[in-house]
Amino acid sequence: MISLIDRYLLQEVFKALFAILLILLLVLVSHSFIGFLQQVAVGEVSADVLFQLLGLQIFRYLARLIPPAFFFAVLYAVGRMYRDSEMIALESCGVGSLRIFRSILLAGLPVSLLVAWLSMGVQPWSSQLIARIISGQTGQSVELAGVSPGRFNEYSKGDLVFYVESISESDHRMHNIFVQTRQGDDLGLVTAATGFQRVDPETGDRFLVLEDGFRYKGQPGRADYVVSEFGAYALRIGEAVPTVGNRPRNSLPTHVLLASQDIYDRSEFQYRLSPALGVLAFALLSLPLSRSLPRQGPFGRLALAFLIYTIYLSLQGVSENWMKDQVTPAWLGMWWVHLSMGGLALIMLLPDRVWYRRWRRRLRWTRA
Known part of the structure; x- marks a missing residue:
């Protein structure tokens, strides 16, 4: 009591x-x-x-x-x-x-x-x-995480920088995209009309998928740039969280x-x-x-x-x-x-x- x-x-x-x-x-x-x-x-x-x-x-x-x-x-x-x-x-x-x-x-x-x-x-x-x-892995999209239209967005400690002019409110697609990628001494530039973000259901990695654009690859100061046109191009911008088992x-x-x-x-x-x-x-x-x-x-x-x-x-x-x-x-x-x-x-x-x-x-x- x-x-x-x-x-x-x-x-x-x-x-x-x-x-x-x-x-x-x-x-x-x-x-x-x-x-x-x-x-x-x-x-x-x-x-x-x-x-x-x-x-x-x-x-x-x-x-x-x-x-x-x-x-x-x-x-x-x-x-x-x-x-x-x-x-x-x-x-x-x-x-x-x-x-x-x-x-x-x-x-x-x-x-x-x-x-x-x-x-x-x-x-x-x-x-x-x-x-x-x-x-x-929740089954819900994490697209547009950290992406702001009208400003430069930086990933991978500056190795990936991209700019998006606008984002549609209806389907969350990005329009008029500019991307810069760096791998060692190689610098790549990508422009695309539209794009969106997606998560790989198997690996959990996050990708930026670009559509209808051009890719320029080479070294600054040299004229031997490689120019290619694509219908769809994917850039990995985030890795899955490591797990035990x-x-x-x-x-x-x-x-x-x-x-x-x-x-x-x-x-x-x-x-x-x-x-x-x-x-x-x-x-x-x-x-x-x-x-x-x-x-x-x-x-x-x-x-x-x-x-x-x-x-x-x-x-x-x-x-x-x-x-x-x-x-x-x-x-x-x-x-x-x-x-x-x-x-x-x-x-x-x-x-x-x-x-x-x-x-x-x-x-x-x-x-x-």
Whole structure:
């Protein structure tokens, strides 16, 4: 049964959680938005799918942002109660640290389940859709991505430059096209009456198809140019996104990873599971780290919390590489990182235990 103390703590924790999560999302979404704008500018994706990609990217971020946001939300909420002497009042009424931890666990369990669903279900789904949209495999045309009439459009770091006078709104065809291509010392010029963009359904590469035009090829300063007339001429202006096998590994369904015996698939599965386990591990750590003295500054042990979380992220990367390189046994995988954080939390909770205090007193008396 949820008591008044539980409701109060849950309210404080979730208010801080939403505020911290919103700030983190704004920072990372802004960074992703700039990245997608760059892709639109060079013609890798269409501006029509920009906000669709941005929304899918938010789903990818949530599973990784909620665990640190929850950790620091608990630190803030419980730390404020210590600074305002609310914890002292609760302890004087017989509400100990274990009772407070129960309230934190009430908040941590549903958050952990939510993160597990996001990481193991929603995140691969959104990664798959993003890969399909960018590679042009959604079945929808990405034509005219990054192409603006009346200006020069540059691709392949300047090796492909073309100009289009106008674009029809009805069939999205380009008219009066000028193209310059460069391959080493050879310079090619192409003019065409009309053109359009298409994606190869087999390779995923994007082509600019020109119709009814002329092609001039040669070296600047020499008169031996080759002139040819064509009915249709295709230029590749974008390559397909590289994939692992048929699909990127981060977009594979979780049940496929779970059934696989490949060490990379198993490491990907444990990587997806790690945020949910991290929520529970840092729910344990948040209680001793949030302890502070009355009227102490709000950043009393925040630096230590940042340090521990940074070490945790570093250990995650190390454990994943060790698992892939088979430095650690496959059964151990990445589990030891979360167990280490849980063990650290139990060590930091020892000073609150009555039996530990008695043991320390007896040890001091024995030395005396």
